[in-house]
Amino acid sequence: MTENKQGHESEPTAALRNSSLRVTKQRIAVLEAVCDHQHADTETVICAVRENLPEVSHQAVYDSLHTLTEVGLVRCIQPSGSVARYERRIGDNHHHLVCRSCNLIVDVDCTVGQAPCLTPSHDAGFVIEQAEVTFWGLCPECAASSPGRLAPASAV
Amino acid sequence: MTENKQGHESEPTAALRNSSLRVTKQRIAVLEAVCDHQHADTETVICAVRENLPEVSHQAVYDSLHTLTEVGLVRCIQPSGSVARYERRIGDNHHHLVCRSCNLIVDVDCTVGQAPCLTPSHDAGFVIEQAEVTFWGLCPECAASSPGRLAPASAV
DNA sequence: CCCGTTTTCTTGAATGAGTCAAGGAAGCGA
């Protein structure tokens, strides 16, 4: 098992407790899976969790991911055309590079200063809470294998 | 009918022709529906199209939207947790305000200068093609009806 | 340390946006 039983609690356990969530092996495994697989979709998380806990139901993973997202222990991102993906890096307002060809997702730090695009030219009266920036393009490998063109097939 | 038969072609017809697409009444109706319903989802587009063309199949609308998106006559956006939505305003790199409570979407112009967030601090070797910025928050009405709090229920 | 309450997990079925595929209809250049 990946659990830490040496006196002090493992990081996931502490994180769950700090968020007033019950500590279950399923949730610990989900947290660890998200840590180990940056930007993993639910399918990937389920498989990763089952390496340690073969019996988990997909529903438990869905539930855990929702709960963890709600309390802010993981973050859910869903670039257009993609299923839900989860990441553990939270608290900072970082953004994402998404490859149009292979769907690779990479983190990037905030662009300009600290909260770059957090001030739209006019906010239409909205109370703005968060700015989410997604950069679309081609990752190094895909760019290399399709020289000259940006989008190899179609993509928008 | 909304079609223009007075000598020169209607705008949608011309747009289709300019994009080397066959001019069909279904595509014209889809283009007009997207114009008339900013940020409409596919369901809404289908209903709008059927007001003029009661017999259109949902598939024709899906196909048209895909084709129109491919040639750049409409743009498809998919904020997290939302189904695909389409808009006619294209060519400028404008962004969106999305209300977490009622899902209202409003356009905003580019924030800083012309291409605000188009330069991530490090691009991880990506060839960047487009930056997509989504501002999450509460629209004026929802903000008014839930004073003090930003997100009424849960949200991320 | 055990019990009871509450939350969470398992199981299995259902939902719904979007896609696939085959044949008929319409657009459009000759």
Next chain:
DNA sequence: TCGCTTCCTTGACTCATTCAAGAAAACGGG
């Protein structure tokens, strides 16, 4: 008008995600 090509209709299907009911586990109080 003809014929080729593209597009539309019909209907079945996929698959991520959700719903629901009952069993199991967590954990605070006794």
